[in-house]
Amino acid sequence: MIRLPAFCAALILATQTPVSAAEGDVLVQAGHEGRPASCALVPRRTCFLGAAAQGVRERDWTTIVADEATRVLREHGYAVLRRPADYLGRDSARAAVFLHFDGAAPPCASGASVGFPDTTSRAFVDAWIRSYTARFPFRFVGENFTEHEHRYYGFRLVDAPEKLLIEFGEMSCPAQFAWMQPRLRELGDRVAAFLMERVPK
Numbered sequence: 001m002i003r004l005p006a007f008c009a010a011l012i013l014a015t016q017t018p019v020s021a022a023e024g025d026v027l028v029q030a031g032h033e034g035r036p037a038s039c040a041l042v043p044r045r046t047c048f049l050g051a052a053a054q055g056v057r058e059r060d061w062t063t064i065v066a067d068e069a070t071r072v073l074r075e076h077g078y079a080v081l082r083r084p085a086d087y088l089g090r091d092s093a094r095a096a097v098f099l100h101f102d103g104a105a106p107p108c109a110s111g112a113s114v115g116f117p118d119t120t121s122r123a124f125v126d127a128w129i130r131s132y133t134a135r136f137p138f139r140f141v142g143e144n145f146t147e148h149e150h151r152y153y154g155f156r157l158v159d160a161p162e163k164l165l166i167e168f169g170e171m172s173c174p175a176q177f178a179w180m181q182p183r184l185r186e187l188g189d190r191v192a193a194f195l196m197e198r199v200p201k
């Protein structure tokens with residue numbers, strides 16, 4: 001095997017990764033998707049690999065949910081910008097969602113939550129919380145409850161009036177894990193329904 005210096009590897013990765021600067025109706029990002037390899041694209045960004053529990057990684061789940069939401073939205077005629085964790089360029093859309101699952105120590109200290117920048121409307125945030133907490137039978141732990149949620153780097157990668165980071169629940173909590181695991185596609189359908197309601201065609 002030929003060993004390349006790190007900057008070479010980053011360069012190769014950069015040339016293989018399309019630079020995105022697209023316009024769409026909605027942007028859907030799967031949290032942590034493509035890491036750790038994609039971190040070489042943006043060396044100064046902290047390379048969080050995401051939560052893991054019971055042999056499952058957060059990014060295995062976020063991609064399933066994001067793909068399902070994208071499938072439904074495209075079926076309804078939406079132009080969807082489907083993004084991984086790291087990419088170059090800046091998009092524009094009418095709304096953007098960033099999909100995550102939480103991990104906590106001790107287990108079950110967390111639950112579902114949302115993060116958003118100050119520009120996101122109250123109506124957009126409330127609509128998601130109302131729709132999700134009606135289904136999710138565990139704790140909703142709050143809004144922007146960490147600085148990481150409030151100042152998520154993904155918010156800076158898209159121009160959109162409405163941006164929302166969604167934490168569906170805590171995968172390190174066995175009861176929440178058991179509830180979420182068989183419902184990943186359903187979560188994607190909920191995200192799609194929410195976006196179609198808030199961002200009508």
Ligand SMILES: [Zn+2]
Nearest residue numbers: 031050100101
């Ligand atoms: Zn995450």
